[in-house]
Amino acid sequence: MTEVLWANLRAPELSELARRNAIVLVPVGSMEQHGPHLPVQVDSLLATEICIRAARRVREREPVVVAPTVWCGLAEHHMDFGGTMTLDFDTFRGVLRCICQSLVRQGFRRILLLNGHGGNVSALNVIAGDIGRELEAPVFAATYCYLAGTAQRYKDILEQQENVRHAGEAESSMVLALLPELVDRESMAHTQGTMTNMVGPSGAYRFRSFAELTETGVNGVPAVATAEKGELLLDAAAEELAETLLGDELW
Amino acid sequence: MTEVLWANLRAPELSELARRNAIVLVPVGSMEQHGPHLPVQVDSLLATEICIRAARRVREREPVVVAPTVWCGLAEHHMDFGGTMTLDFDTFRGVLRCICQSLVRQGFRRILLLNGHGGNVSALNVIAGDIGRELEAPVFAATYCYLAGTAQRYKDILEQQENVRHAGEAESSMVLALLPELVDRESMAHTQGTMTNMVGPSGAYRFRSFAELTETGVNGVPAVATAEKGELLLDAAAEELAETLLGDELW
């Protein structure tokens, strides 16, 4: 069985995976504006792709399956731009809770929510903690670009950014690698991004619309993106996620 | 602009669609066992495909866009089989409410939730009614196989069923037309389905696990499915949905 996508499998195959205590990767993304040059699916696309690539690396040593993508997250701060959808916290929690509960009831015990959207990070920590305790099963949350190894490898690959920023060099590169036909290269070349963080002075945080930070909806430098970098970035994240999943202490 | 998928569009394109008062089709499906021969994504796959085909028919006369698929619905009655995920009612309502609210806040006013899963029907009526009233926008719910014209056209195409049943002749045919490589033809040819309805004697309804009705998880006759019928069925539903969307009285 070489298929890793839950959606493509049949019920008896998934029952068999449960019996073998397969790892379930749940990609968690967003559907939100990514500047004038990238499609709104970016965060969901990248989280899914990294799960698939990690699953392919892992499956020879551990059974693994990639659940359908939770394509809507917490994107209130992007609502001032077009094309954005957002859940509220309670619904986001409800969705993740119902999915994990379904998995545990079907016999799966090893779950990792792989996140691709900055706005989901704090909420996922709260939610994964509560769900894991309630279901008495290890439910991990991780954001691909904050995995320690990824962070380092990304820094080495990127030219004008130190990390992943919204619709900037890293994300634009990865979309170029995966869905180049959906990138508007003209606007990618000319869009100026801001270079701020969402967090305020000295670590005090408050809600802030992304529109307060940037007119273009971009944070970072999309103009220097290339498909080649994108491939490297995706593989680096997948590699790091695979190592995490196979690590001694995780489960 | 010939792209109809929300996820593939960029923010400015979606803002433009909102300004043009585009129709938004939201495919609503499920992720649940569909017998030993079909992948678990069937209901989501079909709802999405029918939306896309209908959007292509409609877009010359009306701007239209297909939102990402709500791929998890109410499938508690399938939880005794493998591969099933389910939301609870409150979460399902929350998801649809947040999506519609995001759409209305972005400026869209014409929304239709196109459903492909029997277990969602009653809940969608409740939810679409409540959301539409709350948002003061017409939010329609429809299940493709219950659209009046579809029902009649399906009856004419099918050989051993009068309508769509779970993993039977109709659904198996449509999946053969779309994703033949995911169908296990061996088990499709030999699986016996039940021929019951979920509703009890004389219209009294209670919760009943699908496993009470059938050991195989199938309702209907998958063995007679063909890709040709599948194409006809998909087009019939898309045609009917397109006519509904363009009908005089809808919006």
Add this chain to the structure above:
Amino acid sequence: MTEVLWANLRAPELSELARRNAIVLVPVGSMEQHGPHLPVQVDSLLATEICIRAARRVREREPVVVAPTVWCGLAEHHMDFGGTMTLDFDTFRGVLRCICQSLVRQGFRRILLLNGHGGNVSALNVIAGDIGRELEAPVFAATYCYLAGTAQRYKDILEQQENVRHAGEAESSMVLALLPELVDRESMAHTQGTMTNMVGPSGAYRFRSFAELTETGVNGVPAVATAEKGELLLDAAAEELAETLLGDELW
């Protein structure tokens, strides 16, 4: 013990009925405008009366009791008219859940919610399903006019309608049979009703105030109502419900 009304019984009698595994019928209605000629209690009155008549038919073969009537349901679509009260979905669910939970805790295991209001139908399916599963007891929902046998018998009795419509021939006849002094015959004779369904073209549903459909609040033809038809209709529904309750496969 010939009394069938829960409210009229004493605690030890109800404990005895629980020990005998009595069927509990819960009438579920509404309190809403029914045109200028009928009192607002119609749906609650009729659901209750049909339960009582069915219980009298059943009680020689099965112990049975009729709970107090849930007289308020989902009537938002009638709020533009006078005299209407409505619950929201969550409260309606809460009421039915608490009642069924009380019954199950007292030892009752066979429950049927007998509905008399169109606006409750979808919600009752959702609710009865969820409650039954949660309480691990069969909790049925049925709407009297949709019971298969009732539908046919009603068609034969009615002159100008094919089925029950809001404040039309059928409902007016039944109220004439039960509470003639509360019917305003003058306005009954002259009120014109619409002849539409709440469901839109081709099965797409959205919320619609009843006032969009009719100025009078009436759907159907009240002018041809008679007490004689009313008696026949009530007995037909009671007969059909009794047969359902005594059917082989129900519990």
Add this chain to the structure above:
Amino acid sequence: MTEVLWANLRAPELSELARRNAIVLVPVGSMEQHGPHLPVQVDSLLATEICIRAARRVREREPVVVAPTVWCGLAEHHMDFGGTMTLDFDTFRGVLRCICQSLVRQGFRRILLLNGHGGNVSALNVIAGDIGRELEAPVFAATYCYLAGTAQRYKDILEQQENVRHAGEAESSMVLALLPELVDRESMAHTQGTMTNMVGPSGAYRFRSFAELTETGVNGVPAVATAEKGELLLDAAAEELAETLLGDELW
């Protein structure tokens, strides 16, 4: 218009009452064990009757209407006995909130919830306060036997009790006055009641099942009940309620 019951009125009559700013009395009771001799509807019956009698006294000076009875309240402490139904707090609040909201949306502004059940008292204070503030309308809660005048008049009428107790002298007398055929006089004559309060030593309160206090489910002395006392008690409460409603400062 001499009819005071909401349920018996027609929509235009209720619209007219709203226009005239009629007082709405909402009887709030319970459905719970009342010893071996009284039917389980006692608290609902009495609250309703007192509202009707008060309305008849009031209607010459003020328009007034009696809503259908909220027949289920908070009776968890009676669940150890047969025949009891209970709501949880949130559902009870939901029901009262939806009713009051419906009334206010229909144009009514003067609402009094008239309670007949001890277990509802604290909750009603919380709920009426919150609803009244939310709806920006005066929503009063009152328990008939705690109205100052009633308390005094009751004391004078009763022989062996100082106030209303559960299924004792006062309640048994009132049921004898209204529904004598539902009273089991044999057990009424012989049932020993406890004489305790639900509140513990020195005003510290905790949840306590009624079964901790009494085996018979009775608090007080039913044996001395008579229909004559019952009539006096009902009239005293109705008189007091009418005076309250007509008082200068209430609305």
Add this chain to the structure above:
Amino acid sequence: MTEVLWANLRAPELSELARRNAIVLVPVGSMEQHGPHLPVQVDSLLATEICIRAARRVREREPVVVAPTVWCGLAEHHMDFGGTMTLDFDTFRGVLRCICQSLVRQGFRRILLLNGHGGNVSALNVIAGDIGRELEAPVFAATYCYLAGTAQRYKDILEQQENVRHAGEAESSMVLALLPELVDRESMAHTQGTMTNMVGPSGAYRFRSFAELTETGVNGVPAVATAEKGELLLDAAAEELAETLLGDELW
């Protein structure tokens, strides 16, 4: 171990108290306007002080600990004045439920919520009842000034009031005894209070802002307050609470 404050104890000491089945007193107050002369912490201060004094009386016979003070309660009716904070009912219930649940999970079984704020009384009855039943542990609620003995002793000590009123003789005296530096004696001497109850004519209750009753925010006669009376009042309440806790029938 002579320390009675939970907050001042170390984890092993609290574990030991749980093992010894210690009584836990939870002071419940408010943070709200108390006229121009008293600090806003009055109700929390007094509930806490009375718990501490009672604990010191009790601890030789029973192990006892005073939890941190729930310093925010239901004070919506004081929001028209400055300095007031309020919870809504659901949050207030949530806080008390989480605290009691934490206590029970740590092994404590004897809990009393000692209230110092009139606006909390009804809610606490509802909440303590529900929590106690849910946790299957005796959870008592009591308001210090309504404890039977306190009421009598207070009457004897006070000159111009019969009981505790908002920011009047009793409360002002007790604050003078505890935190005299926070009392504005000038305004205390000259502020006129109202002498009304929050409850309306004849026991009918509705929400009423405190500003409807008094411009000064004071109910009672602060001018006659003295620290000496305050000491007597505090000791009387503590004495009564201690007797209640040691009473035969409480736990």
Add this chain to the structure above:
Amino acid sequence: MTEVLWANLRAPELSELARRNAIVLVPVGSMEQHGPHLPVQVDSLLATEICIRAARRVREREPVVVAPTVWCGLAEHHMDFGGTMTLDFDTFRGVLRCICQSLVRQGFRRILLLNGHGGNVSALNVIAGDIGRELEAPVFAATYCYLAGTAQRYKDILEQQENVRHAGEAESSMVLALLPELVDRESMAHTQGTMTNMVGPSGAYRFRSFAELTETGVNGVPAVATAEKGELLLDAAAEELAETLLGDELW
């Protein structure tokens, strides 16, 4: 007016502060085990003290007030040890929301939640974001030890830790500075702490009881704590917080 504590102020003083648009600092802590040597109030104590010291630095340039401390937070991971209380997420959110709403309704517009407990961090980000947006007022969340300047100054002061850890060198030092009589120096000298982080390998997070990490409940090196370091640490945090509050861009 030199008093900075809300609880100690009178209503008119707080109204005046609202009129002057004072900053409100809300200390948010926890009540949980802190090893065998520290009292359970540590996180609440330190958050409060740092607010007070910062307020004293700020008040000459900006009006400022310190709200009562939210002394209970999210401490589920400490429940396996004695003396711990915890809220669930929804209640924690409710408390902070009600407090901020009260503040905004009273006229305050500048709010900072100053947190002293690691287990609250993610939740506070979610909550402050949602509250700020709902109330349309800047509501900041900050954790004292993560303020950029604090982090650096702490590193310089501490000998055997790089940052604040649970009941280790930093926290023990600060409690020694404030409440030395509550520290058990014997156990402080001999307790071995773990040196792990709550976050798992490579940034994947799941719920983990603190008892999985350490038998003693301590993370860090309490033995090297001194009151002198404690003073320096408290002042460093207060200084940094004051600078943040007075920073150009905050409000």
